[in-house]
Amino acid sequence: MNLKRIGNQTVVFANPPVILSSYSVVGPKEGQGPLSKTFSKVMQDNLNGNKSWEVAESKMLEEALQGAVKQSKVKTEELDYMLAGDLLNQIISANFAARTMGFPFIGIYGACSTMALSMAVGSMLIDGQFARNVLVGVSSHHDTAERQYRSPTEQGSQRAMSAQWTVTGAGSVVLSQSGTGPRITAATIGRVLDYGEKDVNNMGAAMAPAVADTILNHMKDLNRTPGDYDLIVSGDLGQVGLHLAKEVLKRSGMETANQFNDCGVMIYDSSQDVHAGGSGCACSAVVFAGEIMQKLISKQYQRVLLVGSGSLHSPTSALQGESIPGVGHAVVIEA
Amino acid sequence: MNLKRIGNQTVVFANPPVILSSYSVVGPKEGQGPLSKTFSKVMQDNLNGNKSWEVAESKMLEEALQGAVKQSKVKTEELDYMLAGDLLNQIISANFAARTMGFPFIGIYGACSTMALSMAVGSMLIDGQFARNVLVGVSSHHDTAERQYRSPTEQGSQRAMSAQWTVTGAGSVVLSQSGTGPRITAATIGRVLDYGEKDVNNMGAAMAPAVADTILNHMKDLNRTPGDYDLIVSGDLGQVGLHLAKEVLKRSGMETANQFNDCGVMIYDSSQDVHAGGSGCACSAVVFAGEIMQKLISKQYQRVLLVGSGSLHSPTSALQGESIPGVGHAVVIEA
Known part of the structure; x- marks a missing residue:
């Protein structure tokens, strides 16, 4: 069998999947940063009209997924898989978004590496001829991560200088076997x-x-x-x-x-x-x-x-x- | 492109991956059940000499993975990916087992469906010519699940008649592009x-x-x-x-x-x-x-x-x- 592997860890695609579209939703803090103009949508606040940060995160992921699908112009019946994940216990943001989207769903957990991991696996599913189009998306939310991984968000604990700030946002891409794009x-x-x-x-x-x-x-x-x-x-x-x-x-x-x-x-x-x-x-x-x-x-x-x-x-x-x-x-x- | 899809949700493999080996480790309760004789190993108790149930679960998964690799006779340098997951927050049992095993690692989350999902994705990676052999494994543990999902394990809460008992165990298979087996x-x-x-x-x-x-x-x-x-x-x-x-x-x-x-x-x-x-x-x-x-x-x-x-x-x-x-x-x- 003609393997698409080179060296120990790398695969090279025979028909490199195209990124047809990409969509991003971020929170207000990210919207005030240096990449402000590059995001598809900036939310006014971290709840965005939802009753909890967790619901807000899942809805934000849905919005990014729907944005990427719409922009790709791919018909939903030609989207063969959705690959998604997030940081919350039992990747609940992705599961609830998958319920709304309705595509056959593969849950991925790679912590903060989930976007690249899902893009890699999604590309394999397309190049391996198992899918025409694959929807990929991930999310994280400062306030859901803070209370799950650290302390109650409202407590406002002093943060170490080596600590990082969890990005509130969701990003999505549509990968395809054909079309125009990177x-x-x-x-x-x-x-x-x-x-x-x-x-x-x-x-x-x-x-x-x-x-x-x-x-x-x-x-x-x-x-x-x-x-x-x-x-x-x-x-x-x-x-x-x-x-x-x-x-x-x-x-x-x-x-x-x-x-x-x-x-x-x-x-x-x-x-x-x-x-x-x-x-x-x-x-x-x-x-x-x-x-x-x-x-x-x-x-x-x-x-x-x-x-x-x-x-x-x-x-x-x-x-x-x-x-x-x-x-x-x-x-x-x-x- | 010649798609391997049939109908809306199904893929049929061109070169169906072989299950070269399988290995299972279970706790004592499972070892007393009707399938007792079919398991590769039955542990004496749920801690199995470890300091916590969580460590015991991860070690049990490692043991199942190593058992399947050994039985498959595949050289470790020819095992291209490990796919694994579990029920604990951030699939920590799988992550720690992946650290020990050392293979390129794809974390999967499908809750209790993770074994079948990982076997499906692993088969796609082999049939898509991205891997020669793929190691798949999952675990769950009654005592780690009980305290994470329900109440402190030691509390011994009354269980509803519709409730199920989380299996303490780990199962693993080696999938391959060639060889003998189902x-x-x-x-x-x-x-x-x-x-x-x-x-x-x-x-x-x-x-x-x-x-x-x-x-x-x-x-x-x-x-x-x-x-x-x-x-x-x-x-x-x-x-x-x-x-x-x-x-x-x-x-x-x-x-x-x-x-x-x-x-x-x-x-x-x-x-x-x-x-x-x-x-x-x-x-x-x-x-x-x-x-x-x-x-x-x-x-x-x-x-x-x-x-x-x-x-x-x-x-x-x-x-x-x-x-x-x-x-x-x-x-x-x-x-």
Whole structure:
């Protein structure tokens, strides 16, 4: 059988799936950040007329999914699968959105790496001839994440300087076997690595080794260097994690300059009091769906490596004294 | 492009992946049930020497994964992906097992349907030529589920008669592009349905409509009838859900007789005080890895439809008054 694998971890698509459309919904804080103009919709407040933050998150995801479907002009009967996930227990935002959307549903959990992971798996389903079109989407919400992972949101606990701010938002793309748009040409699924970091307020440090590992293996598998990409962008390493990932790469003999950036660093500016940057499933999803897609479409970027970064802990595992494993999943998108 | 889809929801594999091996680990209660002799290993107690039930669950999953890998005789460098999930928040059992195993990892969340869903997606990755071999595994644990979803385990709350008992166990299979063993020939990914059931102590009722919907669509897509299967087996509908699913099918004009059974009904006997039967990711996984695989290998079954059933709620969504969406994912396994 003619395998589409190259090296240890990378697959190269025979008929690279097209990203037909992308849609993003964000909260007001994200709407005040430097990428403000790139989002499809900015909500007025984090509840957006709903009775709870959890309902608001799920509705926000629905809105992003519906926005991407509408923009893609794909008929709903030709959308074969929906792949989605989020950070809430039992990925409840995605489950409820899947109930509304009505498509055959594959739930994905990769923590904050879920967008890149779902884009990779969705591309495999299309290139493997199992689907004509696949709908992908993820969400996160500052206030639902805060009370689930940390303290009651209203408590307003003092945050560590290495802590990141969970992005309130949802991002979605429609992948297709044909059409016009940027294409997903390759994917590198990551291994779970754990360097012993136990500080849940420093997820950047927990994820950095896995992100660096995936970038190294990706480049090795495809015999490429960082210079072959206009942008290498991690999902939500934040300031601390991005610095560490660059350092791990440097010590492994791989120099990355300005082309290695992080969605969590890009989405807020320093005046917004988010400390180490943004995080959450939506962080990479809304930056990709807006800023990065727009620059791919305008050909300002020819080739981008999106590396979703996931911190695979739970509040229970942290309380039980376990360290925090990380993972990085990469997809190559070409103009 | 030559699509491998038939009808609305079903894919038929061009080169059906082989199930090279299967391995199951269960707790003592499951080891005292009617399927006792079919499991690979029965633990002496639910902690199995670990400091917490959560650690015990993850270690049990590791053991099942390692057992399946060993039995498959596949070299670890030829295992291209691991797909796994569980019921704990942030699928922490699977994440920690993935850290130990070291394979590129795709986290799946389908609640108790995760085994069938992972087998379906894993088969697509192999048949789509993205992988030579895929390791699939799931776990659940009575004591970790009890305290996460319901009440402190030690409290020993009175259980409703419609409630099910979460299976303590882990099941794993190795799927391969070639070799000897039963083959996965088709898969039907389910839609998320919600008929308004809000009773978290009656998950069978919440899941029954979705399971029936998947069976109906599967038969329609492939132009088959229940008589084309030696066994149609749902994951964990339990006594209540199985009865309801049969009723939904009957009212839709589809008669199922003794060939429609449920892993949650099969795994315990009436003397074991489990009320409506077993549940949990492991319920279908260990019954499939043991009993069903053995009867496929001995050709007692020629063709089986395994329909994983998932209840897609969270304790938070239930407390917020939301109803419980269900899903059913089906795979066809042939001797």
